[in-house]
Amino acid sequence: MAKILIADDEVQLVNMIKERLQFEGFETLVAHEGIRATEMANKQNPDLVLLDLLMPVGTGQSVLQNLKSAPKTKNIPVIVMTAMKKPGLEQEMLDAGANDFVAKPFEIKDLLEKIRALLETNPIA
DSSP states (O other): OOEEEEEOSOHHHHHHHHHHHHHTTOEEEEESSHHHHHHHHHHHOOSEEEEESOOSSSOHHHHHHHHHHSTTTTTSOEEEEEOOOOTTHHHHHHHTTOSEEEESSOOHHHHHHHHHHHHHHSOOO
């Protein structure tokens, strides 16, 4: 069973994603702060990270940078989820190491398709 870390400070959104992922058979971990997301990724070794950019105590950008620069976590696929509207942001995140990008609000089925596609190309070791 794949383990997915949801790093987002929007509690309602996290709960909705978590419930759906568990229903689909995934194990879930949750971090509401950037620094906790980095710590959990290092300790729990998730198979995929869903990463919000706007979080307290460490931005999503800093979490992505930390994950991609550490040998232990650099190969964990990351899907950036954000409501930020900034020209070129998606490409900026992909260039920084994100594997995919989802603009909020999104359809949960679209997010699930992206998760499954990434897990198929990055099988659980």
